[in-house]
Amino acid sequence: MAIIVQKFGGTSVGSIERIQNVANRVIETISNGNQVVVVVSAMGKSTDELVNLANQLSKNPSKREMDMLLTTGEQVTISLLSIALQSKGFDAVSLTGWQAGIETEPIHGNARIKAIETENISRLLNEGKIVIVAGFQGITEDREITTLGRGGSDTTAVALAAALKAEKCDIFTDVTGVYTTDPRYVKEARKLHSVSYDEMLELANLGAGVLHPRAVEFAKNYSVALEVRSSMEFEAGTRIEEEVSVENNLVVRGIAFEKEVTRVTVVGLPNGLNTLSTIFTTLAKNGINVDIIIQSMTNQDVTNISFSIKSSDLEETLMALDLNQSVLNFQSIEHESGLAKVSIVGSGMISNPGVAAEMFDVLASNDIQVKMVSTSEIKVSTVVEEAKMVKAVDALHTAFELGSEVEQTV
Amino acid sequence: MAIIVQKFGGTSVGSIERIQNVANRVIETISNGNQVVVVVSAMGKSTDELVNLANQLSKNPSKREMDMLLTTGEQVTISLLSIALQSKGFDAVSLTGWQAGIETEPIHGNARIKAIETENISRLLNEGKIVIVAGFQGITEDREITTLGRGGSDTTAVALAAALKAEKCDIFTDVTGVYTTDPRYVKEARKLHSVSYDEMLELANLGAGVLHPRAVEFAKNYSVALEVRSSMEFEAGTRIEEEVSVENNLVVRGIAFEKEVTRVTVVGLPNGLNTLSTIFTTLAKNGINVDIIIQSMTNQDVTNISFSIKSSDLEETLMALDLNQSVLNFQSIEHESGLAKVSIVGSGMISNPGVAAEMFDVLASNDIQVKMVSTSEIKVSTVVEEAKMVKAVDALHTAFELGSEVEQTV
Incomplete structure (x- = not known):
């Protein structure tokens, strides 16, 4: 059975209704005969609300305590998504970053993933469970809770896909894919079927904003097949992979x-x-x-x-x-x-x-x-x-x- | 230096302003030359809000996932209190249940504490830090997150006091102590200076509601000196200890x-x-x-x-x-x-x-x-x-x- 990693960002899990939608997307993938690992972010504005609480106490709260505070956001989402899947009759189990074996550097607020102990996830997948992992967070060797910084949940998803040798990693977001340029400015902008890792890196760095560069780099280094797609619509998204078929001999992507x-x-x-x-x-x-x-x-x-x-x-x-x-x-x-x-x-x-x-x-x-x-x-x-x-x-x-x-x- | 454990319930940490008050109470105890371990509950109504989210997804959510969900509540409080103390110039560090070494039975929703690995807390105390521990939660041998059920934060505080051989354990609450009877019904009701563990057990079981019976039992078994006191007022509370001085030869307490x-x-x-x-x-x-x-x-x-x-x-x-x-x-x-x-x-x-x-x-x-x-x-x-x-x-x-x-x- 193929393992598929699916990542849903904060907007995609921003309400109870949207969490139900995400559950349905996951069930669809399960029903096609795959094992699924889901990575989720904190619900919508919940991170902002937590930051606001901290800022009422300190203008410059310590990064360690902010990691402690903010990682509760994804922990709420994983349990709610797990409950949603269970109530629809599917066997789901949620894991925090440390339970999922995500080990990072000892840097608060912007850690890089050092290694992933996949033992726990693999065992749960083999028991037939849908595994739901908190994105954005990890643990140091000293059992300190860390966060991965901006775009962290993307990185979690890609790193898990690499470690689990997943068939692909779907990044669900609020756009339907990667465009030739920003459709808000150019109405002829068109969704690309595929781009290479390097092209995506340049596009991401230049502000396309769909995927965090760190996640793309990680995907490139471990040859993880990515697809950026909409969590609301069912159309195919944009594949990000090593060899892109030449489309119309387009030189500029x-x-x-x-x-x-x-x-x-x-x-x-x-x-x-x-x-x-x-x-x-x-x-x-x-x-x-x-x-x-x-x-x-x-x-x-x-x-x-x-x-x-x-x-x-x-x-x-x-x-x-x-x-x-x-x-x-x-x-x-x-x-x-x-x-x-x-x-x-x-x-x-x-x-x-x-x-x-x-x-x-x-x-x-x-x-x-x-x-x-x-x-x-x-x-x-x-x-x-x-x-x-x-x-x-x-x-x-x-x-x-x-x-x-x-x-x-x- | 004496170690004092102080526990603050949900009402005592129900707002940013109240968290500031709690920080001041802790600083007062530090300033008297003590080492302090603080145990806190989730902020005010936050647990109810989380339960409400889960109930929108399922009438009967799994206890494992509810533990995953609800333990975020105390994690938010520990980081905020730590930030409050740091912003007042004190060296504080927050610990989740598992970071504090609180090991429980493998029962979700109502676990009992099996053991406490105090190594981490002791090291942090010896580094001169105020240690803030999430109440109500622990971890099983299999690294599953558990909760201790009703009154769980009281039990966390008492168990920590026992394990750390603390001089005393203060339970801060919204009443000023234990009364001869419920002052809402009997206006002559009077605050007691002290009661024995057994008396407290009978009073707690009979609905005095100040301290959870499991916490009192724990305190009795390990001879932990308790004091129930108000988080809002500075007067002395009610001591709960083995030998109660006979007050007025009162037969009925x-x-x-x-x-x-x-x-x-x-x-x-x-x-x-x-x-x-x-x-x-x-x-x-x-x-x-x-x-x-x-x-x-x-x-x-x-x-x-x-x-x-x-x-x-x-x-x-x-x-x-x-x-x-x-x-x-x-x-x-x-x-x-x-x-x-x-x-x-x-x-x-x-x-x-x-x-x-x-x-x-x-x-x-x-x-x-x-x-x-x-x-x-x-x-x-x-x-x-x-x-x-x-x-x-x-x-x-x-x-x-x-x-x-x-x-x-x-």
């Missing part, structure tokens, strides 16, 4: 974008081995996430370094750089806000050297100036004016034929 | 009472060795709690057996007896509802044979007919008309001089 980007340029830095390291170590220490980094060496004694950040981090970035002026010896700092990042993503780019050129051509012919460029093997990112972001996405979506209906007949 | 009692009499039973066993096994199997049982053997071939039950159990009792008529061979069944039980409790009775007689005398002179009598070494219980219950309690309270103010000057 999707277009991601992100608002509120600011470019910062440090002008007139002396060429030195430690310059890059000093700048970005300083920013990292101040908790500032830098996205694109551009430096082009010249033969001159001084150089410029540009990077992009979230606009909300600008003030802190400038302060951190100023404080290090004596070490860095730069001449001045320029910055430009009101920008956005637009990226095209697709594994096919590796063998199609003209894709970046085509992108620049499309943008230019739409009167959109490119402020920064960054390329990887399967992605080209550009920074443009935020006011022209949607226009850029629209033009690229059309130019790369992502709205094509052909694929949907597959 | 308190008067307990209970409404909605029904007397059932099985008439004309053949005298046989198995008669009693058959009747009460039948009732137990039907979940009917029998309180007083009276049988007086005669030289005749037939006998009568009377017992008291809760009035709400009458219908089921009659049905169970009827179904066993062929085995029991009784002639008929009589029953009388609208009764109440009134009991006097006090260790001093053992050496004062006239106490029961005095009780009957007081009742008779107040025109109160005694329908049933049952005596133990430290208690005399009578069943009377419910309409005369308060009159009986009042008269006995006065007759045994329980309203006396003398004790309060100690």
Whole structure:
């Protein structure tokens, strides 16, 4: 019998009625002759409510105690889903993270899974039970309760699928799959039948928001077949797997974008081995996430370094750089806000050297100036004016034929 | 340094403000140079809310899953109290039942504590931490989460006090101590300075409701010094300990009472060795709690057996007896509802044979007919008309001089 892991997020289990729906989805999978392990998050807003209670007591509650507090959320869901399945005549059993054998690093609030002891789950599956596991949580060697940080339940599901050698891992969510771009902005956006792990990673990092990058990485490393699908509708979702069948010979698979980007340029830095390291170590220490980094060496004694950040981090970035002026010896700092990042993503780019050129051509012919460029093997990112972001996405979506209906007949 | 265990019930931790109050009480005890272990229940109505969620899914949810669900309640409280203490600058750490080493029988919903592994708590106390333990919950040898049933947090506190050889165990509650009788009915009711374990057991069983009998038994077996006190007010409470100083030579320590009692009499039973066993096994199997049982053997071939039950159990009792008529061979069944039980409790009775007689005398002179009598070494219980219950309690309270103010000057 094949083992299937199914993960349902907070919205999917947000009410008693929705928990009943989830139970029905699980029963459907059981009825097809599979063994099922279900991973669930906390119900809807319950995590926010717990955080709110803690914040009434402390502005900065300890991460250990927050883990203790928040892990009750999934524990409530697993027992309720188990009760729902039992009341429908199915043999279900709920397990907390530690009962499921999920061992993590000793880091509160953002631990990584170190190992999974599957003995308990395997025994219960072999007894014919539906096993329901609390997502997002684990236990350290010292029996301390930890949480996995954002997207933690996705990671729990993928890690369990890997450890149990599951046939597949379904991620049920409030969207029906992964789209060529955000359908709220581009009405031609189309659901993809499949994407590769790397494409998904780029799409996730760029804000598609469907799956946490850590979970995708985990799935890639252990070759776990994922499917992102809707918990409300019964249509097929998007498969995420190693080898994606070439659909229409599409070189570009999707277009991601992100608002509120600011470019910062440090002008007139002396060429030195430690310059890059000093700048970005300083920013990292101040908790500032830098996205694109551009430096082009010249033969001159001084150089410029540009990077992009979230606009909300600008003030802190400038302060951190100023404080290090004596070490860095730069001449001045320029910055430009009101920008956005637009990226095209697709594994096919590796063998199609003209894709970046085509992108620049499309943008230019739409009167959109490119402020920064960054390329990887399967992605080209550009920074443009935020006011022209949607226009850029629209033009690229059309130019790369992502709205094509052909694929949907597959 | 002395270890003190302090237990706070659901009402005492029912809001963020009250959790702050509890933190202050704990800090006061720490500041007096003690090591403190705190045991807490779930916040106010949170258990009811969880039960309500489960009942929307199933009329009869499994006890295992209810344990999984309900134990989140105390887990929320321990983390919040820990956060409150930390925000006031004190080093606190919360522990779930299993982290605190509380091992129970493998019975869901009503487990007894088998052992406590104190290693973890002792280490944390020696590191100078305030240890906050989730009441009501434990873990089986097979790592299943269990609950201790009603009054479970009291039992957790007493068991921890015994295992840690604590100097005392404070039970904070919404009353200021143990009273000579219920002050809602008798305005002369007076708080006792101390009662013995056995007296407390009789008072608890008879509905004083302050401490769970299982916790008192545990305290007696391990000689744990208890004090019942108010979480809102700072006055001293009632000590529960082995040797109670004789206060005013009071023979009777308190008067307990209970409404909605029904007397059932099985008439004309053949005298046989198995008669009693058959009747009460039948009732137990039907979940009917029998309180007083009276049988007086005669030289005749037939006998009568009377017992008291809760009035709400009458219908089921009659049905169970009827179904066993062929085995029991009784002639008929009589029953009388609208009764109440009134009991006097006090260790001093053992050496004062006239106490029961005095009780009957007081009742008779107040025109109160005694329908049933049952005596133990430290208690005399009578069943009377419910309409005369308060009159009986009042008269006995006065007759045994329980309203006396003398004790309060100690």
